Amino acid sequence: MEFSQSVIDRVVARQGCLHPYDHFKAAETAFVVVDLQNFFTQPGYLGECKAARATFPAVNALAAALRQAGGHVIWVQTSADGAEKFWSHFQHNMLAPKNSARRLTELSESHEGFQIPNALRVDPSDTRVIKRYYSALSPGSSNLHDVLQAKGIKNVLVGGTVTNVCCESTARNAMMLDYVTVMVHDTLSAVTPQEHQASLEGWLLFFGDVLGTDEVIARLRTD
Template identity: 25%
Template sequence: MDPVSRFLREYQRDENELLGADRLRAPGVFEGEREFIEFAERDYTTDKHWAFEIRPAECALIVVDMQEDFVNPDNPMCVPEAYRQVPRIRSLVECCRSVGAPVFYTEHTIAPDVAHDFYEFWPPIKAGAIAEGKPGSKLYREFQPVDGERVISAKHNYDSFAGTDLDYALRNRGVRTLIISGTLTNFCCESTARTGYFLGYHIVFGSDVNATDSALAHDATLRTLRRGFARVMDHQQIMEILRTGDAPHREAVAARQG
């Protein structure tokens, strides 16, 4: 068994081992603590599709950092899962174009005067990956913005809003709901989703159009966003809602949840 599969198997726990059953039976455990943890576990895995309605006229798609250095298999910081998700993200882009939902792309770029301390510990960045103005920092070649689609290229942080004009551009287009896709799930995509939520946007987070380098990290982001920040769904569900409306999807979810 490969190391990742072994780790995933060891990570999984049955319901009697939730956060360590022995610890929850130990002296000092609060009355009702197990029930509280079980409630939280259910909440982390329950998509709250009733939280807000997705209206295509109020939506924008954010394609986060799908750049040559992050996506191209020949480049030093390639995220393999991001490369595999290109066709799905492109389908989502085309769907948004067809319903008139604007598309925004971000490019994470590094320059000496806008670099954080942590970057110096990443050898590819020290060697020039995603350097400002270099080919590797540009959108991956399979993404070709059309007229009216904005590229946010002055992004020097995980958060697509920090120090950029993204919020201004979104509000100028009357956007109320952000559909988040791209890479890395647990860094730039999650940071963008959280700040979007803090700024008052509704957040839709694509479970299969956000990519990272760890299955556990990806799942942790989905769990946290699902519980308190976003409606989480796959790209097929997102496209169906954009094309046919949200009511049928929400009614189907309500029926399944009783």
């Protein structure tokens, strides 16, 4: 992924280099895949991000490489069950009534929209986490932090959709909980290329690194 020279110059001036992490110990690394559910990736659903489907091969490749190296893959899924109460201002004020009703229906855990598409290879050894808000690490959203702590995770690789909403929200919280946090750009997608680019530029400037799947795999260490 290419960044403007001005962004690169600011990052290097702040931290002395563009990419500060030369390796990741696989056993201490988790690939956190956010919201790659039918609701957010497949045609006909309210939350469809068309670009998400193109990221599936990279998501599968990174997940497979990390498993093989002894790392961890965590699939985070949004559930809207009860959201009319626990997130009432969003459901009732930020969505038109028909869209609110569709979200509650299509993101219910009993609906096919909640499920992960068959094109994504989920392994029985992987962990699944259910979240309620944009960030999986905001208070009351999920048990992701507890899961990461129990596994001894120090490095969090973030993929999924959409880049500038749930993925970035989760990644920001991970960084501020002192995890080494990397946005893996080719496993991420947004509704427009401009939103994807802007999100990752802001991330690189202030929060953590941005790497591609091949760059992450090259940095994985088993010892």
